[in-house]
Amino acid sequence: MSDADGWRRVHPLSPIVRGGRATIAIAVLLLPTMLRGGDISGSYVQLAIAGVLTALGFASWLVTRWRIDSDDLQIETGLLRRQSLRFPLSQVQAVDIVRPGLARIFRVAELRLRMGGASGSTARLAYLPEREVEPLRVRLLALARGAKHDEEALAAEASAEEHVLTTVPTGRLVASILISDVGLIAEAVIAGLIVTALLAPTAAAGVVSGGAVWILTVLTLVWRRFNQEYRLTLAEGPDGLRLRSGLVALTAETIRPGRVQAVRMVEPLIWRLLGWCRLEVDLAGRQRSKGEGEAQRRSLRAVLPVGSRVLAGELLDRIVPDRPREQTRPPRRVLWKSPLRYRMIAWGRTETCVATTSGRLRRVTCWVPLQKVQSLRRVQGPVQRRLRLASVHVDTAGRGVHAMLRDRDAAEADRALVQLTELARAARRGSAAAPAA
Amino acid sequence: MCIAGLDPGPLAYSRSVAVEESSTEGNRWRRPSHRLLVLRRLQAAAATVAVFVAAVVLAVYAGAAPGLVCAGLAVVFGLAAERFVRRRFSAWGYAEREDDLLVQRGVLFSRLSVVPYGRMQFIDVTAGPLERSFRIATVRMHTAAAASDARIPGLDREEAARLRDRLAELGEAQAAGL
Numbered sequence: 375m376s377d378a379d380g381w382r383r384v385h386p387l388s389p390i391v392r393g394g395r396a397t398i399a400i401a402v403l404l405l406p407t408m409l410r411g412g413d414i415s416g417s418y419v420q421l422a423i424a425g426v427l428t429a430l431g432f433a434s435w436l437v438t439r440w441r442i443d444s445d446d447l448q449i450e451t452g453l454l455r456r457q458s459l460r461f462p463l464s465q466v467q468a469v470d471i472v473r474p475g476l477a478r479i480f481r482v483a484e485l486r487l488r489m490g491g492a493s494g495s496t497a498r499l500a501y502l503p504e505r506e507v508e509p510l511r512v513r514l515l516a517l518a519r520g521a522k523h524d525e526e527a528l529a530a531e532a533s534a535e536e537h538v539l540t541t542v543p544t545g546r547l548v549a550s551i552l553i554s555d556v557g558l559i560a561e562a563v564i565a566g567l568i569v570t571a572l573l574a575p576t577a578a579a580g581v582v583s584g585g586a587v588w589i590l591t592v593l594t595l596v597w598r599r600f601n602q603e604y605r606l607t608l609a610e611g612p613d614g615l616r617l618r619s620g621l622v623a624l625t626a627e628t629i630r631p632g633r634v635q636a637v638r639m640v641e642p643l644i645w646r647l648l649g650w651c652r653l654e655v656d657l658a659g660r661q662r663s664k665g666e667g668e669a670q671r672r673s674l675r676a677v678l679p680v681g682s683r684v685l686a687g688e689l690l691d692r693i694v695p696d697r698p699r700e701q702t703r704p705p706r707r708v709l710w711k712s713p714l715r716y717r718m719i720a721w722g723r724t725e726t727c728v729a730t731t732s733g734r735l736r737r738v739t740c741w742v743p744l745q746k747v748q749s750l751r752r753v754q755g756p757v758q759r760r761l762r763l764a765s766v767h768v769d770t771a772g773r774g775v776h777a778m779l780r781d782r783d784a785a786e787a788d789r790a791l792v793q794l795t796e797l798a799r800a801a802r803r804g805s806a807a808a809p810a811a
Numbered sequence: 812m813c814i815a816g817l818d819p820g821p822l823a824y825s826r827s828v829a830v831e832e833s834s835t836e837g838n839r840w841r842r843p844s845h846r847l848l849v850l851r852r853l854q855a856a857a858a859t860v861a862v863f864v865a866a867v868v869l870a871v872y873a874g875a876a877p878g879l880v881c882a883g884l885a886v887v888f889g890l891a892a893e894r895f896v897r898r899r900f901s902a903w904g905y906a907e908r909e910d911d912l913l914v915q916r917g918v919l920f921s922r923l924s925v926v927p928y929g930r931m932q933f934i935d936v937t938a939g940p941l942e943r944s945f946r947i948a949t950v951r952m953h954t955a956a957a958a959s960d961a962r963i964p965g966l967d968r969e970e971a972a973r974l975r976d977r978l979a980e981l982g983e984a985q986a987a988g989l
Contacts, residue, residue: 658955748930749959752923759921771955795925799910802929802987 380441381450388438388501389431391476400424402586440499445517447487447497461497465489466518467657468627469511473504473620475597483507487514488657536616539689541607542679550652550680551600553644560596563589603679610692617677627675633657635746636775637693638674639686642736653678653686655693656772674774694741698722698729707761708781721779721790726801728768728794730777740777742768744794745801752791754784766791838906838913846945847965848900854941855896859889905963910985912952912978914961926961929985930954934975938968950974 390397403420438451447461470486477483482501489495502510551557567589571578582589606619617627636656645651654674678689690697701720709716714734721730728747731739751767758764764787768777779790862885870878895918904915911927931952938948942964948971951962966974 748954748956749927749961750925751959754921756919767958769954769956769959776958791923791925795911799927802927805987 380443381439382441383439384435384499385480385482385501385503386435387480387482389428389435391474391480391482391501392434393427393431394474394476396427397476398590399587400427402583402590406583442514442517447514449497449499459497461487461489461495463487463514463518466514467633468629469514469518470625470627471507471511472625475594477501485510485514536609536611538607538609539692540678540681540685541605542603542681544605546650546680547600547603547606550645550650551596554599554642556592556595556599560592563592603676606676606679608677608689615677615693617675629655629657629675634693635742635770635772636777637690637741638775639690639739640736641738645680646737649682650680651678651683651686652676652680653689654774656770656775658771674772690741694727694743696724696726697741698724698727701729701731704781705763705783708763711757711761711763712781715780719780721782723790723794723797725797728777728779730768730779732778732780740775742770742775742777743801744798745805746770747794747798747801750791750794750798752787754787758784764788766794768794838908840904840906840915841970843900843903843963843965844947844967844970846947846967847903848897850941850945850947850965851896851900852893855889855892859885859892862888900965903963903965907974907977912961914963924959924961926952926954926959927985927987928978928981929987930959931978931982934978934982936971936975947971950978952978 393400400420400423404424433453434451437453437456438449440447440449442448445463447463449457449459449461451457451459466487466489468488470488472484472486473482474484480501481504483504484498484500485502485507486499487497489497499510552561567578567581570581601621602625603619604621606617609616609618611628615629617625617629619625634655635658638654638656639651640654641651654676656674677693678686681689699722701722704716704719708719712719715732718731718733718737721728723729723744726744727741728744729739729741731737747768748771749769751769752764753767754764758781762784763781764784765781766779766787768779770777779787782790863882866878866881866885868878869881898918902916902918902921906913910929911925914922914924914926916922932955933953935951935953936948937951942948946968947965948968949962949964950966950971951960954961963974
């Protein structure tokens with residue numbers, strides 16, 4: 375499938391896999407009719423939609439091609455609006471291999487190159503035959519390092535000197551998902567179905583075929599989370615943090631320590647009773663590439679899907695070494711404005727790091743290295759003005775972490791804004807002096 | 812609420828007195844052009860007149876009482892809009908400091924943004940048809956963070972161009988990596 379210039383096409387089944395949920399939805403729309411009488415010529419609309427989508431998918435496959443050109447990965451796509459994308463391999467931050475459910479069935483895999491730089495985009499090669507992905511990943515990483523090692527040496531280097539920090543036990547992961555928000559929804563749906571089936575078996579069939587898309591969506595969410603975080607192993611290698619996870623497919627990712635924009639610890643209500651928490655890191659780059667769902671774009675990379683607070687503390691020491699130990703509480707009058715949040719709100723700082731805590735039912739703690747601060751904002755709303763309160767936002771280049779010194783005394787917020795501005799400036803200067811940053 | 816080096820600027824000295832430029836605590840606070848205020852007032856007036864005309868039409872077809880009530884409401888709405896527009900205009904302000912740009916805005920929600928020059932990725936200057944006819948433009952700074960929205964509307968064209976060039980120059984000199 376490659377021509378003289380080295381241009382190649384993705385796997386012919388890509389549109390089907392790319393369609394993902396749409397493919398399932400079409401199947402769900404058409405199947406009941408087909409099963410009932412076999413006469414699907416009556417449902418013109420569904421047939422037309424399916425036909426158009428198939429044609430579009432085929433066209434998109436036909437016009438999409440890629441090649442590796444010395445130091446760049448080039449991707450050309452688009453039928454009417456032709457797009458030629460060029461990704462310089464020197465800016466690659468991580469190479470991920472992703473295999474969603476449908477891709478596993480068709481034995482294809484997606485290769486994602488997370489790019490640094492101003493655009494912060496993601497290069498996606500979706501989808502490639504499974505057997506071609508691993509060699510391509512090694513080759514791309516080799517090119518990204520600019521070295522011309524032979525592949526054996528690279529493979530040896532990749533596995534050497536790795537210090538495993540933690541692996542999540544499967545039992546604990548299952549338990550944590552069962553009591554998480556998504557898990558509870560899924561359990562409610564299943565319980566509802568069972569009750570319906572017991573009380574009125576005929577109605578249950580209707581509910582299943584009618585709400586199939588919803589049921590599938592919820593189950594997909596649960597499954598995706600389980601699959602993504604199954605046996606997630608965090609290791610520290612010479613080149614940074616290494617994440618490996620997945621049930622059927624392995625997702626491998628390397629995060630350079632200096633690339634972490636912010637760290638977030640989430641403690642949902644029920645988890646807190648068990649002393650569990652979840653640790654997530656935020657990297658630079660807005661994932662704007664189309665085809666990525668909102669959920670994926672917003673989600674952060676969990677380095678610890680579930681674990682004790684002690685374990686989280688140990689990992690935090692590795693990721694943000696100089697983090698504040700103590701946080702200050704807000705004034706009591708905040709109770710008037712945010713009664714639920716009052717118990718959670720706090721913030722603290724050291725010379726190089728700022729930490730903020732907030733949340734209503736779940737507690738969310740964010741750590742931002744001051745060297746990564748993009749801008750600072752002091753915001754005061756009408757209620758806050760009455761109560762002489764103000765908030766300071768700490769903006770980072772990441773996607774999901776929103777660090778915010780919520781509801782502080784107005785004078786304290788002003789002081790914090792001045793201090794953080796100065797400290798961030800100093801941290802920036804310091805990192806500019808050290809070329810490795 | 813005054814702090815050395817980072818005073819709240821326009822809010823501190825006035826909500827209504829129009830000062831194009833002032834100097835407090837070493838920060839030179841600048842304001843958008845007065846033509847922005849004129850433009851915003853015209854927009855508010857246009858909306859008010861539209862409501863008023865609708866009220867008059869209502870008075871003709873549905874009787875005097877509801878029409879008069881609507882017309883009265885339109886006048887009240889217009890006065891409120893005028894007051895709001897004026898306050899919002901006077902809340903805008905920006906100051907170029909040594910290492911960062913301060914942008915102040917907002918009446919109900921007052922915001923003070925600190926955007927370091929080294930973090931600016933690119934700068935937009937935009938002017939819609941209305942803004943163009945008033946010879947003003949909006950300057951918007953983009954950092955790698957989506958949340959940091961630093962924009963200054965209603966700048967004189969020359970001032971917008973000057974600011975853009977100055978920010979680009981400073982940004983290049985102080986650029987820091989992610």
